[in-house]
Amino acid sequence: DGGITQSPKYLFRKEGQNVTLSCEQNLNHDAMYWYRQDPGQGLRLIYYSQIVNDFQKGDIAEGYSVSREKKESFPLTVTSAQKNPTAFYLCASSILVTADEQFFGPGTRLTVL
Amino acid sequence: GENVEQHPSTLSVQEGDSAVIKCTYSDSASNYFPWYKQELGKRPQLIIDIRSNVGEKKDQRIAVTLNKTAKHFSLHITETQPEDSAVYFCAASIGQGAQKLVFGQGTRLTINP
Numbered sequence: 001d002g003g004i005t006q007s008p009k010y011l012f013r014k015e016g017q018n019v020t021l022s023c024e025q026n027l028n029h030d031a032m033y034w035y036r037q038d039p040g041q042g043l044r045l046i047y048y049s050q051i052v053n054d055f056q057k058g059d060i061a062e063g064y065s066v067s068r069e070k071k072e073s074f075p076l077t078v079t080s081a082q083k084n085p086t087a088f089y090l091c092a093s094s095i096l097v098t099a100d101e102q103f104f105g106p107g108t109r110l111t112v113l
Numbered sequence: 114g115e116n117v118e119q120h121p122s123t124l125s126v127q128e129g130d131s132a133v134i135k136c137t138y139s140d141s142a143s144n145y146f147p148w149y150k151q152e153l154g155k156r157p158q159l160i161i162d163i164r165s166n167v168g169e170k171k172d173q174r175i176a177v178t179l180n181k182t183a184k185h186f187s188l189h190i191t192e193t194q195p196e197d198s199a200v201y202f203c204a205a206s207i208g209q210g211a212q213k214l215v216f217g218q219g220t221r222l223t224i225n226p
Contacts, residue, residue, distance in 0.1 A: 042202055042216040090156065098212060101147065104156040
């Protein structure tokens with residue numbers, strides 16, 4: 001899991017601003033995922049992508065957008081339409097497009113001021 | 114939608130004793146069941162996983178059992194040590210082609226010295 005990175009580690013945003021979280025992997029994995037984690041809760045899937053230029057909504061996609069222009073990159077934009085964006089965001093990747101071991105990045109903690 | 118229920122939400126055991134965490138899932142097509150350990154502020158890390166064609170899997174002090182008929186799977190940690198203290202998440206594969214994981218709510222395990 002050392003091959004998947006996220007930046008920045010901490011991010012502060014004012015209400016009404018869009019912000020983009022970076023996720024990069026050098027593992028040559030096909031599938032990439034974005035999760036949101038709130039205190040004391042499990043991981044909820046925002047978006048996932050199995051192939052370049054294609055992605056699917058997860059359970060809580062509203063207020064978020066993604067792109068997958070390169071195999072190694074899967075950035076997440078938190079838009080002003082997301083009502084409660086303060087959370088810990090985790091990116092993950094897996095070698096297979098079917099369920100398999102997912103490797104997680106270190107996470108980005110987003111705080112809306 | 115498909116979900117995973119995890120119990121208990123908190124668990125406190127004496128060092129050296131065993132700990133058991135249980136999960137139930139709703140999608141009868143689920144075929145992959147990983148367990149992740151997450152230390153405070155860190156990324157989740159896979160500790161063990163099991164596929165639906167296997168009933169039990171063991172790795173040193175950690176074991177996972179799967180009952181497909183009852184849609185239950187459990188994590189067993191024996192001879193617990195202080196470094197086992199963390200939050201543990203179970204997950205199950207869901208969706209067409211088992212492309213996604215759905216996570217339980219997590220169990221905060223505390224090992225008392």
